[in-house]
Structures are given as C-alpha cells and as structure tokens.
Amino acid sequence: MPKWVMVIDLNRCAGCNACSIACKYENSVPIGMFWRRTITISEGEYPGQRIEIIPRPCMMCENAPCVSVCPTGASYYDEDGLVQIDYKKCIGCKYCIAACPYGARQYNYTKQEEKPFHNPDVPKRPKGVVEKCTFCKHRLKRGDYKNTEHGRLGRMTACAQICPTGATWFGDLEDPNSQVAKLIKSGRAFQLLSWLGTKPRVYYLK
Amino acid sequence: MYIEFPNDTHMIWDWRVALDQFFGTLGIGLFLMSLWINKFKNTATMAAKLAPIAVIIGLIFLLLEVGRPFNSFYILLGNPSSILFWGFFAQVLFIIISILYALNLNVSGKETLVKKLGIAGGILAILIGLYHGLLLSVVIARPVWNNFLLPIISLASGLIAGSALVMYLATRVKEETEELLAALSSPFKYLLIAYFVMLIVLGLQNISAASSTLSIGNKVLAGSVIFWVGAVIIGVIVPFLLSLTSSAELSKRAIIIVILVWVGALAYRFILLKAGSASVVFNLPLKFF
Numbered sequence: 262m263p264k265w266v267m268v269i270d271l272n273r274c275a276g277c278n279a280c281s282i283a284c285k286y287e288n289s290v291p292i293g294m295f296w297r298r299t300i301t302i303s304e305g306e307y308p309g310q311r312i313e314i315i316p317r318p319c320m321m322c323e324n325a326p327c328v329s330v331c332p333t334g335a336s337y338y339d340e341d342g343l344v345q346i347d348y349k350k351c352i353g354c355k356y357c358i359a360a361c362p363y364g365a366r367q368y369n370y371t372k373q374e375e376k377p378f379h380n381p382d383v384p385k386r387p388k389g390v391v392e393k394c395t396f397c398k399h400r401l402k403r404g405d406y407k408n409t410e411h412g413r414l415g416r417m418t419a420c421a422q423i424c425p426t427g428a429t430w431f432g433d434l435e436d437p438n439s440q441v442a443k444l445i446k447s448g449r450a451f452q453l454l455s456w457l458g459t460k461p462r463v464y465y466l467k
Numbered sequence: 468m469y470i471e472f473p474n475d476t477h478m479i480w481d482w483r484v485a486l487d488q489f490f491g492t493l494g495i496g497l498f499l500m501s502l503w504i505n506k507f508k509n510t511a512t513m514a515a516k517l518a519p520i521a522v523i524i525g526l527i528f529l530l531l532e533v534g535r536p537f538n539s540f541y542i543l544l545g546n547p548s549s550i551l552f553w554g555f556f557a558q559v560l561f562i563i564i565s566i567l568y569a570l571n572l573n574v575s576g577k578e579t580l581v582k583k584l585g586i587a588g589g590i591l592a593i594l595i596g597l598y599h600g601l602l603l604s605v606v607i608a609r610p611v612w613n614n615f616l617l618p619i620i621s622l623a624s625g626l627i628a629g630s631a632l633v634m635y636l637a638t639r640v641k642e643e644t645e646e647l648l649a650a651l652s653s654p655f656k657y658l659l660i661a662y663f664v665m666l667i668v669l670g671l672q673n674i675s676a677a678s679s680t681l682s683i684g685n686k687v688l689a690g691s692v693i694f695w696v697g698a699v700i701i702g703v704i705v706p707f708l709l710s711l712t713s714s715a716e717l718s719k720r721a722i723i724i725v726i727l728v729w730v731g732a733l734a735y736r737f738i739l740l741k742a743g744s745a746s747v748v749f750n751l752p753l754k755f756f
Contacts, residue, residue, distance in 0.1 A: 353534020389534025
C-alpha cells in the first residue's frame, strides 16, 4: 500500500502563493477560504530580522486529532490512510477546527449557488461544513499519476504542479526510488510540531 | 515574533457555545443542589424542574452554533473516540432522568424510584459538569484549553450558578427561606473561595505562559478585563462580599448575587473560548517548530 506524503522545500519556496491559488481553483474553494495557505513568520528586529515562509496544506496526520474528536465520524482515514471529510455526515460543530494544531481546517460559510465555478471532479460542499486540503484525492483516484514517470507523480497535486520553483513534491514514501523518499532521506527533512505526536505526512526541508 | 495567522482574532465558537456551556452546567448545578436540599421539598422541586430546562436551553444554543443542526442525528452513529459524542449522549440521558426525577419527586410510593433516579442523575450531572471543561482541555492544539483545571472549574462554576439560583428560589418559598438560606450560606461561600482559587491559578498559569512562550492565547486570557473584572471580581469577589451577611439580609440580596454570579460565569466561558481560539500552537514562535 502506498504511503502518500508531501515534501515542501522551504529554501525553494518564494512565497508567491501560486499553490494557494491553484488549490483554490482546482478544488473550487469558496471565497474567503484557502485550503493551502502560505504563512509568513517573522522573527527579530531590523537589521537582524528573519522571514520564513511556510506553505501549510493539511498535514494528513497519521494520528490526527481532528479524526479522534469528530463526534459523527465525518472525519475519517480513507483507504490510503489520508484524512478526508464525509460532507454528508459533517454537522459543522467545528470541534475539528479547534483540535487541528496546524489551523488547516476551515468552516464553509458560502452557499453552493454563490460559487461562480465548480470543478465537477470534486464533491460539492454545502454551507455549514468544515473543509480542508484532500491531497487532491480526485486526481489520485483518477489515476493521474499511473503509467508515468516518477516525476509526473511528484507533481500530481495542483499545488505541486503549479509551483514555479519546484518547492512542493508529492509521492509514495514506500517507493525508495521516489523523489519524496530521496528528499526525506537527505537529512534536511523535519515535520511541523512533531512533538505533539500527530505524525504528519507533510515533510519540510530546511 | 508571531506568525501572521488570519484566524488569530476569529472565534471558533462564539457566544452561543458560551451559553451552551453556561446553561449546561447551570442545569447540573441545579440538579445536584436539589439532591442536596431534598428535605426542603418546595425549593428542591423547583430546582429539579428547572434543571432539565436549563440543559435543554444549553443544547438549543449548541444546535444554533453548529452549521447543520438537522444532521445532528449522525452523532447517534458517531465516533466513540470523541468526547463530544459521549457528552451529547450524557446530556440527553440526563435530560430524561432529570425530567423523570422532577415528575416523581413528591409522589408518594415512588421514593425508591426517586432515589435511584437521583443517584443516576447525580452521577451524570457530575460527569456533564466535568465534560464541559474536558471538551476544551483535551484539545492539545490550544495551550489555553489544554489545562487539567478546566473540568474542575467547569463543575465548580455550574455548582455556584446553580446554588445561587437555589438561594433565590428559597426566597420565593417563605416557609423554607430562613432555614434554607442558613443551610446554603456557608457551602456557597466555600464554593466561591474554591472557585476563586482555581480562577486565580488559571490566570497565573496564563500570565506565566504568556511571558515564557509568547502564546497569543495566553496573553488574551492573562490580560483580559473580561476575565479579571468580569469572571473574578464581578463573578466571585463581589458575590462573596455580598453573601457575608445574615440570612434575612441575604434573602434581599439573593437576586443580585444570582445576576453577578451568572454574569461572572458567562464572562469566564466567553473569554476562555476567545483566548482558546487565538492560542493554536501554530502561533508559537519559530523555535517551537
């Protein structure tokens, strides 16, 4: 079984927000929401100030707090172990938003008819549910990556595909020849807030 | 030295959840008080009748907060690992038991049933009181909420709100007023003192955390007028000072004490939700990553 992971090279990321926009377009994310947000951190004072840009998709935690707190079971692990949301079951209690340490979940205040465009490949979300990044599950399901080179798989998600600096990679960690496996073994990889024990599937490169 | 995080000031749960928690704990406080003062039949009956009503009002506010309240039946097929799942069931069960308890309280020949319902309802009431705090304290993502004190404070807050109302109800039943107020006066003061100590510890924990980790949420609570003036001074210190009087004078002040205690309890609930909303660990400085 593949273990889908994402690798984001912080040295390459220019903070252009192209990934946020591509994700928004691909997944028909409503106005005012971003499934993948680019967060800017600043430390220190001028002239010693330091800026760090961290693209933040859903971390697809293997031990996801959002799944364990969901009262209806709407948040679940799919057949690939990725955290997904069953929009029929979601009652919009927002407990998962509270529980997510990464702030990856957002509440949908928008009625479906207010959206100017909807990608037919992604499910429609009613007003009053919680949404988040799916690792472009519809592309994965469609098999966009099959019968292609590893490089194609590495750029399968909308965010990875659009990234002009090639900072985001997607792939199967179980495949030792995959780009993500090589990058994670490089010694530069770390996970956000790993001390919380969430086991995120998103790795960052220092 | 903070991450720009657009949800910093956005409350995940707003005043409706504060009211849900307030009425939920008020209901269990009333039920526990009605068990405790059961020899004062009229006041105990009034408290027992109000208990399920308060919990129902709380649940209505909760349903007003959720995005799709009509889908709430999915909780019935839900996720047993969620504290919210168990809390929902506990509250529904408590409502049923407390209604049966109130209906049978003064019916002759039903004493055994009332006793069993009282024990079951009492246990559930304590669990629900703790649950309203546990709901927040299990959230590891938010340092302000991830605190072992919250369940105990939640239960204490409910007991104080309930006992304050029972003191007022006692003034409406003339034959029980004096004796009941005399019986309630001391425990009420001890409860207020315990609640005060817990709030101060919570405040100091947040002041300490705010200076060491620069967490925004800790700063929100530690520097909040709503917390220090609303929850601590108006909700605890002033009612305590007002309760330092004779039973006769206390009956005149009961309504003021109820209002102050309720305002304080609501202020506590509200500021806790607000501070927690701002305190996601992702807001911590870089060195914590």
